Amino acid sequence: MKNSPIRKVVIVGGGTAGWMAAAGLSRVLGALPGLSITLIESEAIGTVGVGEATIPQITAFNRLIGLDEMAFMRETRATYKLGIEFVDWLRPGHSYVHPFGSFGLDMLGIEFQHFWLRGRELGDTAAIDSYSIAAVAGKSGKFTWPQPDNRKSPLSKLSYAFQFDAGRYAKFLRGLSEQAGVRRVEGRVVEVLQHPESGFVTGLKLDDQTEVEGELFIDCSGFRSLLLGQTLGVPFNDWSRWLPCDSAVAIPCELGGANEPLTRSTARSAGWQWRIPLQHRIGNGHVFSSAHMDGEAATDMLLANLDGKPLAEPNRLSFTAGHRARAWEKNVVALGLAGGFLEPLESTSIHLVQSGIARLLSLFPDSGFSEVEIGRYNDETEREYVDIRDFLLLHYSATERDDSEFWRYCRNLEPTDGLAEKIEMFRSSGRIFREHNELFTEASWLSVMLSQGISPQRYHPAARLLDDAETLARLGNIRGAIRNTADQLPSQSDFLSERGGTI
Numbered sequence: 001m002k003n004s005p006i007r008k009v010v011i012v013g014g015g016t017a018g019w020m021a022a023a024g025l026s027r028v029l030g031a032l033p034g035l036s037i038t039l040i041e042s043e044a045i046g047t048v049g050v051g052e053a054t055i056p057q058i059t060a061f062n063r064l065i066g067l068d069e070m071a072f073m074r075e076t077r078a079t080y081k082l083g084i085e086f087v088d089w090l091r092p093g094h095s096y097v098h099p100f101g102s103f104g105l106d107m108l109g110i111e112f113q114h115f116w117l118r119g120r121e122l123g124d125t126a127a128i129d130s131y132s133i134a135a136v137a138g139k140s141g142k143f144t145w146p147q148p149d150n151r152k153s154p155l156s157k158l159s160y161a162f163q164f165d166a167g168r169y170a171k172f173l174r175g176l177s178e179q180a181g182v183r184r185v186e187g188r189v190v191e192v193l194q195h196p197e198s199g200f201v202t203g204l205k206l207d208d209q210t211e212v213e214g215e216l217f218i219d220c221s222g223f224r225s226l227l228l229g230q231t232l233g234v235p236f237n238d239w240s241r242w243l244p245c246d247s248a249v250a251i252p253c254e255l256g257g258a259n260e261p262l263t264r265s266t267a268r269s270a271g272w273q274w275r276i277p278l279q280h281r282i283g284n285g286h287v288f289s290s291a292h293m294d295g296e297a298a299t300d301m302l303l304a305n306l307d308g309k310p311l312a313e314p315n316r317l318s319f320t321a322g323h324r325a326r327a328w329e330k331n332v333v334a335l336g337l338a339g340g341f342l343e344p345l346e347s348t349s350i351h352l353v354q355s356g357i358a359r360l361l362s363l364f365p366d367s368g369f370s371e372v373e374i375g376r377y378n379d380e381t382e383r384e385y386v387d388i389r390d391f392l393l394l395h396y397s398a399t400e401r402d403d404s405e406f407w408r409y410c411r412n413l414e415p416t417d418g419l420a421e422k423i424e425m426f427r428s429s430g431r432i433f434r435e436h437n438e439l440f441t442e443a444s445w446l447s448v449m450l451s452q453g454i455s456p457q458r459y460h461p462a463a464r465l466l467d468d469a470e471t472l473a474r475l476g477n478i479r480g481a482i483r484n485t486a487d488q489l490p491s492q493s494d495f496l497s498e499r500g501g502t503i
């Protein structure tokens with residue numbers, strides 16, 4: 001193990017992962033004496049070309065790298081995202097929003113769902129979505145920033161993310177990174193040089209025969225996993241038995257249809273279709289199981305369900321759900337697709353890049369490589385993948401659909417232990433616990449469990465402390481406050497154009 005300070009960092013790959021790593025590392029560590037960051041990318045190979053929807057944590061990353069929000073919205077043609085609308089997942093004709101932020105307003109110090117359940121018992125039929133400012137504003141095409149300190153306003157419960165053009169995002173980050181001193185090298189890595197005894201990577205040979213030396217290598221080479229997978233042979237944990245979709249076809253189209261700050265996911269007979277409205281176009285894709293539908297049929301289904309004229313040829317992709325057993329091995333850390341991939345149903349991949357960067361920054365090997373720190377990095381990364389896998393699995397297994405082979409397979413999927421326990425707890429008592437600071441909050445679990453047909457048998461006894469009329473009146477007031485607040489918000493287009501973010 002090397003025990004001297006790490007000064008030469010080399011990033012392989014200039015997709016979203018590579019440029020996010022370059023921007024994050026240069027922002028935080030760029031001023032360390034003698035530290036150099038080099039990024040190698042190959043225009044001939046290109047990037048995966050998808051990955052446009054995000055979750056709220058990205059606002060923290062953008063703040064970290066000092067990004068001006070309106071400049072970012074303009075440059076990446078971004079729109080806001082207040083949640084994901086799931087159409088036909090429980091059964092055809094049913095839809096719900098998994099909103100960002102939380103539900104209701106504070107009531108007697110216990111979680112809001114218990115009052116909602118009590119209200120149901122008393123005959124209140126309003127869906128849980130109507131208690132979410134993000135869902136109500138999102139469905140009305142409205143947007144504003146949250147007001148976390150205004151505790152009496154529904155806007156204190158709002159949270160948001162972005163939908164952007166991934167190619168433009170990478171370009172934008174490249175500009176910031178180069179300004180911060182990152183050196184970009186254009187070329188194709190044709191050989192990986194390793195120390196003969198330790199196996200540590202020492203350098204990369206490019207197609208023009210130049211060599212780039214380094215001490216810490218960040219593998220952002222995409223599905224190829226050039227350093228971690230191909231060179232160091234770290235095995236892949238295959239999770240396709242829980243997440244059977246293994247293919248996608250993507251295509252952008254002209255703007256058309258609704259212009260809401262929401263990503264839409266519509267269940268199809270062998271998978272689902274995404275719709276991500278940006279300022280200048282809509283990103284669309286069909287994620288499917290190749291065991292249940294062939295690529296041609298999947299492409300036809302996608303093309304038959306676009307809101308505007310296609311703007312490119314369909315882009316077909318194959319993948320396996322899962323992750324590399326260790327994200328950090330020797331002196332190589334993999335970020336992005338090089339480290340693993342879970343389908344984009346909850347837009348989590350870019351977040352995994354972000355959290356990997358944050359973890360690497362806090363465990364940066366400033367005085368050499370330590371097994372205990374590498375172990376920590378790997379354990380936390382795996383934990384995060386497991387949590388996300390379980391949340392995705394919930395969407396497939398909690399369904400009433402039995403109208404195709406694919407859905408019959410999904411509804412019979414055996415939940416993992418962690419998921420089974422969460423469902424059991426919720427079904428029996430309406431309680432939800434957020435384990436070890438996991439990515440998805442209680443509100444997210446609540447939204448998907450309730451909306452996909454898991455009904456609690458009980459609720460917290462404190463929800464009976466208010467009398468019946470008071471309970472119904474309070475619920476009605478909360479719904480009214482959320483509706484009124486949403487009605488008064490500007491449309492997303494006005495919000496952006498008034499601040500120079502364009503539309």
Ligand code: FAD
Binds near residue numbers: 018
């Ligand atoms: P890539 O974009 O593939 O970049 C790899 C880079 O490595 C490229 O620059 C390439 O040129 C370079 N490279 C490779 N080999 C070499 C070599 N030998 N020499 C030099 N350079 C090399 N994520 C989300 O968060 N939200 C979404 O909505 C979302 N949707 C998705 C939909 C699909 C169908 C798929 C497959 C993924 C989706 N993702 C989504 C994931 C997201 O696209 C990726 O996490 C993100 O783009 C990061 O990709 P990457 O940078 O790891 O890989």
